[in-house]
Amino acid sequence: MRDILPADKARRERVLSVIRELYRTHGFDEIETPALEEYSRLHAGMGGDNEKLAYNVLRRGLDAEAIESIGQAIGRAADNISQLSDLGLRYDLTVPLARFYASNRGQLPGVFRAIQIGPVWRAERPQKGRYRQFMQCDIDIIGDDTSRAEAELMVASLDALDALGLEGATVRINDRRVLDWMLDSFGFAGDERPSVLITIDKLDKIGPDGIVAELRERGATSSAIDAFESFLRRAQTMEYNAFGERQIRKALPENAPDDIVQHLVGIGEAVAAGRPSTAATVEEIPLVFDPFLVRGMGYYTGTIFELAHPSVPYSLGGGGRYDGMIGRFLGQQVPAVGFSLGFERLVDLVELDADAESQAVVLVHDADVPVAELVAHKAALLRALSPSKGRVRLERRVKNFKALLERSTADGYTAFATVSAGVEPGSLELKPLS
Template identity: 35%
Template sequence: MAKPGIPKGTRDFSPEEVSKRQYIIDIIKDNFERFGFQPIETPSFENSDTLMGKYGDEGDRLIFKILNSGDFLEKISAEELMVENARSLTPKISEKALRYDLTVPFARYVVQHQNEIDFPFKRYQIQPVWRADRPQKGRFREFYQCDADVVGSTSLWQEIELVQLYDAVFSRLGLEGVTIKINNRKILSGIADVIGAKDKLIDFTVALDKLDKIGEDGVKKEMLEKGISPEALEQIQPLFQFSGTIKEKLVKLSQLLSGSDEGMKGVEELRFICDRIEVLGLDKSVLDLDVTLARGLNYYTGAIFEVGPPSGVSMGSIGGGGRYDDLTGIFGLKNMSGVGISFGLDRIYLVIEALGLFPSTVAATSKALFLNFGDGEALYAMKAITALRKAGIKAELYPDQVKVGRQFQYADKRKIPFAVIAGETEMAGSRYALKNLATGEQQLLGFDELLDVLSS
């Protein structure tokens, strides 16, 4: 029999890893709710036509398709099979797909439940998504997204609150120097307009979005291959060395985009957001204007965000998002503007692990292990364990009556800090011998005293 394994790009998680992941999720969830967001959940898979065509050609290729149940080739003719055209066959053999992100399913949810929702609607969602991407460090085929979105409001104060939300979460996690990059798709549209490449806006933004992966030369090469002229590339050359404060960058953009109404509107939106963030201040994060930030998803129309890890940590973005003016329009509900951000749980985990920032108390281990000396002693121990659990203390009984040394080894491997000895002697005096496994100190206690020590 072949050795069992798991699909490439997926992972198993140990108890310690799950506890650390839950620690991050709890902090994100707590801040979502502090900012007024409400939870929803959507199915792990959607109808294919809900997802396809919403992420651009590159995104569509990364969507996991689900074969129809039963004989999925039943409706395919021999002639169609002979053509061997996967793109034309796929809709006939696969009507459902695993969700690629949480935003498009959310748009579908809003349209489907619009009569039950009070707008503006602030929702958060923490669920797994799937992408047929090439696995690498910090990039998986199955991973969790933690999203917060607001729909039904065009107010830029929502963008300001989302920047604050990023800062609040990363500050609670102990991450200092996180960079929240901001740009605006209207600025990118304006640049494409100014250089005469408005008809190639998608190609322009998709290539520009790869700057951190393939570098300036790689981006220029891809743009040339997509039909953007060398003269146009010459005009955008300043973007690759765009430096200065946010205010200085906005002045440069105003000069570059003076001939584009849409571009200037993007500049004014950024100025509104950045000026107010400067007044309100951020705790441990830094806001920066990055004019090369494009975010490859086609549905963004206004402000776009991407969050970089603290300096010194080699990792891709740990969050991102933006404004989408008419995402629900693709499902028939027009004029429903929204804006949202996402936290990359898996990458955040790797960053915190690399920096050694997980608290030592995160591990979900028991506080005390009661040793097993036989059925009578085990019953005595279980009475105490039951009472401790009702008091909110994690405690357990070693299930088998084996050598005491083996039971102590088990507690040590599980990193359980205390062992409780409840043998015949202790039972006779209605006592418990509590041993601190780190110091070796042992004390004889009544139940109330035991409860006090384990509670402290």
Template identity: 45%
Template sequence: MSLKKKPVTGMKDILPAEMQVREYVMNQIRETYGGFGFNSIETPCVEHIENLTSKQGGDNEKLIFKIMKRGEKLNLETAQMENDLVDSGLRYDLTVPLSRYYSNNAAVLPSPFKSLQMGSVWRADRPQRGRFRQFVQCDIDILGDPTRLAEIELILATTTLLGKVGFKGYTVRINDRNILKGMAAHCGFSEESYDQVFIILDKMDKIGMDGVAGELKEAGYPEENIKKYLALFETVTRDAAGVRSLKEVLNDAMDPEQAENLAAIIDSVSEITTSQFKIEFDPTLVRGMSYYTGTIFEILVDGFPGSVGGGGRYDKMIGKFTGIDTPACGFSIGFERIITILMEEGFTVPGSEERIAFLIEKGVSDGVMNEAVKEAMSERAKGKTVLVSQMNKNKKFQKESLQKEGYSQFKEFYKEALKETN
């Protein structure tokens, strides 16, 4: 039986041309976020199953690649439930591992702590454009800062990065979970119903206002509550002024300072940023992670379905590990989706070093081969990238393939004589 040459469903091989773009973007991430004072860290790809299934990750907890116990701990004969077989799993995001990391190392970390983490995560999801079962996430988080400075820094850092890799004209949507709850409470929905109401509200982009109204009615909520609720979304403007208008309306259902905090974030980012994007208050923005406690945000790029980044404040998660709540806020860019967009647009790495290919005909003498390698070493010492390779029979196709990898100059070594082509 022959071995399978295609990768596992939902995972992919990365070819050299894409790898160049990925490494370029990763370098931009490290440089940009480093300039904002974020510290690179790393956490294991395997996490305790108890941490991954702690009801913090929303629907992602249904998508965990679980790992069976090993050795003497694995007893198939006595196992009655899944938990008898499983003790760990591949991480589905970087936030839960970061919270465990901070809880374990807080004594030796600065406060506030600004974290940068890049790494693969795994979800048993349905693959589609820009969505894989193994993919890279890139998170920046600020732990220990309860003020809006954290949100402002996270948004500015993320949008600065996107500007550096060529994105402009996109939209940062922003909301606050407290505003979501305040709107629902003001319109007569009980706290127990919030999760269901928000799940339906989150479909607004797909099914529209009438669709949301229909699903809320079908779920059994009073029509007067539904009308009052949806009227708020129809009248509020998508800016800081809209937030402040809601503050007046919802003064019976939420702390006015929570709305003022969000409005101030929008004002500050708009005033300070030098990047080309729009920041927009979106009262329908929900985000599925149950660990969010305050500000939430997403990035939308025209022509691409779904968000290419998101995050928010999660002030209660670290307390699940330590018993003491710690302010925390993070922003994650959709690394794979950004790479997908760049590759589809034919992005080339700017300012790449000169790349030269030395092609050696089969059967040359050791003297000719040594001459080629010696010259290549000399060019490499000058900072150039030089590939030394045997010349293929189909030289035209070989050159075309190398050109796709960024090689613009060629030098050919033959048995009889040396030929140069560009």
């Protein structure tokens, strides 16, 4: 976890403002959910490895003797951890959204488009670009089982990156049902598929040889590994910057399920229609079909996707369809799909200038200027500036005047004026800081 200094905080808020307003123009409404959720919800088997990284909150009212007693039980049975904890910090925004929708469905439209922006917590191993508290920016559509929902999310997210100056992004897309069908067609048994998917997810890191070697080391079905290896090493003509039924079928074994293929094709057609400035036809849309895209969250039931940009080798976001989650809370199935931007990675790539219309002024005053005069100067300047855009800060003059101005510039201020005793409010001369 980390502290964020004023200049960085201002920059982060400008990026968030662009994302938030872009999503609102696409018809999404912002909601807010608590940082804490019930332990049972956070550990319901839907969050994949993130459940292991959750911060749990100790039950209130436990004395030392009770904690020691339960602690001894935990030593014998790890699943007794819930006896110590009944709440936890959210590790993503999807589980809280599912609970929110189940609790408030009667007050929401039939198809609900949600924006959620807020911090989440995971007990990660700290490293560059990976924090234990970090911001997520999510949009979700609940109540729509058609390809329109995925297309709306993708168009809005691609538009958001364009608005941040990161044109040229693409979305890698797959379907968890495709993965299940492929593994079945190769001959992998149902109980070994979770571990096989963990290995397949490393394809871009260790390559086909590494995948085959690891599958054999794991003891997966030998004949299935042979079939999978043969598929990986088949001769094929790669088609880049193209997305359509022909390209999807070429990337899969023969006789892929028509309904899944058509769902993916429908998404491509809708994205092409939603981004006419960048995609004249479905063949040119910024989608790439990747039959080995896995994504580790346990709640995905259909389409899955990741956001890529040519400037970095890692994804800038992702998501998928999780039609089974809300039913766990509501008692009836409700279709849902979401897209999450990786804000901490994204913000480091964005270069946003301060608002050109804003004026941030530092008033550098002598020590002998009366307080009433200082407040009058500040009030007069705020009235002269745009009410929603102006900022004024008072700074006492110091010996190192240059360092004071440099610090003010780093804090986002654009102009300064010097204030001496007896000067009339409104008569100060503003000078640019850069």
